[in-house]
Amino acid sequence: MTIAIDQKMSEIDTITTENGAEITVCQEHQWELCYKCCMDFTEMNQEAISDANKKKALRSTRWETHSTPGQLRVGTEVRMPDRSGRKPPTPLDGKIVGVMEETDQDSDYCGDTCYVIKLVNNEMMTYPVDWVHDEWLVKLDGKYIPTSKVLALFSQ
Known part of the structure; x- marks a missing residue:
């Protein structure tokens, strides 16, 4: 018994979605x-x-004026300390360039409000707002200090 299978090769294409992807x-x-x-x-x-x-x-x-109470301003320089024990340490340095709800279903942060951070190597990453406040440092007067302290200073 012989079975004939249509082996027509399908072609692929690209389209642009409503959000520009x-x-x-x-x-x-x-x-x-x-x-x-x-x-x-x-x-x-x-x-x-x-x-x-x-x-x-x-x-x-809005680049200049975005400042939701309890959040860092767009343009704030931030650093995620390297706690891996590597010598020398290699922290992640970047700048907050936006705030968004993470929609990537494969992301651990899907559904969370995240800062969009442009790293010094021009890569973009998202990281939950609350976690940045707990774990990251903010550059203030040339020094990196805990984000929680910066937020406390400016909320008074």
Whole structure:
């Protein structure tokens, strides 16, 4: 008995979503998850969607005046200390460039309000606001001091 299988190769395409992410889809149906073509680009597209959400947060955040009570201002220089024991330590240095709700379902912070932080190597990352306040340092007058102390100073 011989079974004939249609081995037509499906083509891929890219489209731009409403939030500005360029994602990969099947060309014929323009679907990210296409059962007809047996293609699934959802996991591959997560990074593009996450990056677009970060850029959208940057555009919607007013650079100079953003200051929600209890949050650091956009433009604040921050540092995550390196507690790994490495010699020499390599902290993460960056600048807060926005605030957003993390929507990346693969992120540990999905659903959390996060600072968007542009690191010195120009990479963008999100980190929960409360965790930055607990774990990170803020550059003030050339020195890094605990964020909680900075917030206490400016809330008085």
